Structure formats: C-alpha cells, structure tokens
Amino acid sequence: MSYSGKIVWNKVKMVVFDVDGTLYEQSKLRKKMLFALLGYYALRPWRLGEMRLLQRFRREREKHPAYAGPDVENAQYAWCAEGTSYPVAKIKRVVQQWIFDYPNQYLSDCTYPGVKEFFNALRVNHIKIGVYSDYKAHDKLRAMGLQADAVVASTDPEIDRLKPDPKGLLYLADLMRVAPEECLFIGDRPELDGACAERANMPYLIVEKQPFNSFNFYDNLTKLLTTDLKPTTTTYESDIYAS
Structure with a gap:
C-alpha cells in the first residue's frame, strides 16, 4: 500500500531503499556524465558507437519489466547484443566502465x-536498513558514505528478477526476519518501485520530485521519525504524503 496518510513509525522494523533516483538525483549525475562522455569520445571519435551502446543497454533493460531468470546478470547483456555486431564481452566492458565504475566519483555530490x-x-x-537496487549497489553506497544491513540487486543469483517482480523485497524481508508489512520501501518510480512493493504487500513511499537545492524529503522524514519515537506515553503518527 502507498502511504497516502500516516506512518506509525513504532511499527516499522526495516526501511528498504531503491538507489538510482532515490538516494541521489539522477539528472544531476547524468549532466556530469554527459560532459565526461563527450570529453572522452571527442578525442576518440572512432569509438562513438559505444555511447549509443550505453543507451541501448538501458533501453533494452527497460523493455523487460518483471523478467524472471535464469541468469539476469548475463541476460541483460545478451539483450543489448542481439541484432548488433557488438560481442557481449565488449558490451560488458563498456557498461562496467561508464555505468558501474566511472559515475561513482560524482555520487557524493549528487x-x-x-x-x-x-x-x-x-x-x-534500531530500525534496520535494506537496499534493493536494479543494479549492484555496494560500490555506489560506499561512494555516498552509506551503510546498510543488507543489500541485494535484481541481478543477484538469489533474486534473478527485475522489478516490479517482488522477489527482491520478499527476499530482504525474509533475510532480515521481518514481515513485509513491517517494512517501508522507498523508491522513485511508481510503475516499478510502487508496483513491486504492492506485489510484496509492503508499504511504500515515492520520493517527492523537488529541486535539488531545496530538497527536503529526507529531512522531513527524519523530523517525523524522531518526533514519533520520542519516549512518551502517547502514540504519535506522522503525516507523509506520497507523490
């Protein structure tokens, strides 16, 4: 269920986060990456096809919502390679460089x-922290200076499912020994993160779209959480409105 009303924080035992677009602003990162890519390939015009390859990789992945394995990790590269002359090994190298490695240096700022x-x-x-990302997230979290109790990705062999299939969320809840309804999933895409949470019977919030310099979504959550969980004889509830 989407929180259109109240979160009772003393019933939340784990908060699960998506990563891309949820913990950092993707548009800000993409601007930095565009300058980096243009600068790199301006000096290597014979390799401009690699930029189109990156676009194709993302596009082909978007075409497979709720895809169920086996081996999603390698299937995503096979989708990209199909109908092209690029070998899977080259696609993996380019994607690793420009999607998984290079952007991490900018994440702290974004x-x-x-x-x-x-x-x-x-x-x-004492609320557990989980992360469920479309892509492997350990390096991204490290770059942002964040730590979670459990981190899983859609491409992990234990999951092998793309959102909005709920397996990743259910796996995390089982791993941390909490019921799905005792969790809160925070994501940025209603059609994927929201649908994924609904299929898992897990309450969720969608990050509010705000200008980066005035972004206060997490500040508000912190204030409400700390207010609601102050030692008191009265039970407080916080009003949180999902986008």
Missing part, C-alpha cells in the same frame, strides 16, 4: 540532502 541524517536516525532508533 546524494540527496538529508539522506545520511535519515540513515543515522534509523540506526539510532
């Missing part, structure tokens, strides 16, 4: 304001 403080508030209040 991390949404308030994310670290919200992570800290969750830890102080």
Whole structure:
C-alpha cells in the first residue's frame, strides 16, 4: 500500500531503499556524465558507437519489466547484443566502465540532502536498513558514505528478477526476519518501485520530485521519525504524503 496518510513509525522494523533516483538525483549525475562522455569520445571519435551502446543497454533493460531468470546478470547483456555486431564481452566492458565504475566519483555530490541524517536516525532508533537496487549497489553506497544491513540487486543469483517482480523485497524481508508489512520501501518510480512493493504487500513511499537545492524529503522524514519515537506515553503518527 502507498502511504497516502500516516506512518506509525513504532511499527516499522526495516526501511528498504531503491538507489538510482532515490538516494541521489539522477539528472544531476547524468549532466556530469554527459560532459565526461563527450570529453572522452571527442578525442576518440572512432569509438562513438559505444555511447549509443550505453543507451541501448538501458533501453533494452527497460523493455523487460518483471523478467524472471535464469541468469539476469548475463541476460541483460545478451539483450543489448542481439541484432548488433557488438560481442557481449565488449558490451560488458563498456557498461562496467561508464555505468558501474566511472559515475561513482560524482555520487557524493549528487546524494540527496538529508539522506545520511535519515540513515543515522534509523540506526539510532534500531530500525534496520535494506537496499534493493536494479543494479549492484555496494560500490555506489560506499561512494555516498552509506551503510546498510543488507543489500541485494535484481541481478543477484538469489533474486534473478527485475522489478516490479517482488522477489527482491520478499527476499530482504525474509533475510532480515521481518514481515513485509513491517517494512517501508522507498523508491522513485511508481510503475516499478510502487508496483513491486504492492506485489510484496509492503508499504511504500515515492520520493517527492523537488529541486535539488531545496530538497527536503529526507529531512522531513527524519523530523517525523524522531518526533514519533520520542519516549512518551502517547502514540504519535506522522503525516507523509506520497507523490
């Protein structure tokens, strides 16, 4: 269920985060990456096809929502290679360089304001932190200075499912020994993250679209969490409105 009303924080045992577009602003990162790519390939015009290859990789992945394995990790490269002259090995190399490795140096600058403080508030209040990403996320989290109790990706062999298939969320809940309804999933795409949570019977929030310099989604969550969980004889509930 989407939170269109109230979150009772003392019933939340784990918060699960998507990564891309949820913990950092993708548009800001993409601008930095565009300059980097143009600068790199301007000096190597004979390799401009690799830029189109990156676009194709993302596009082909988007064409397979809820895809169920086996071996999603390698299937995503096979989709990209189909109908082209590019070998899978080259696609993997280019994707690794420009999607998984190079952008990490910019992530700290693109991390949404308030994310670290919200992570800290969750830890102080003994709420577990999970991450369920479309792509492998350990290096991204490290680049943002964030730590989670459990991290899974759609391409992990234990999952082998793309969103909105709910297996990743259900796997995390089982791994951390909490019920799906005791979790809160935070994502940025209703058609994928929201649908994924609904299929898992897990409450969720969609990150509000705000200008980066005035982004206060996580600051507001931190304030409401810390207010609701103050030692008191009264039960408080916080109003959170999903986008």
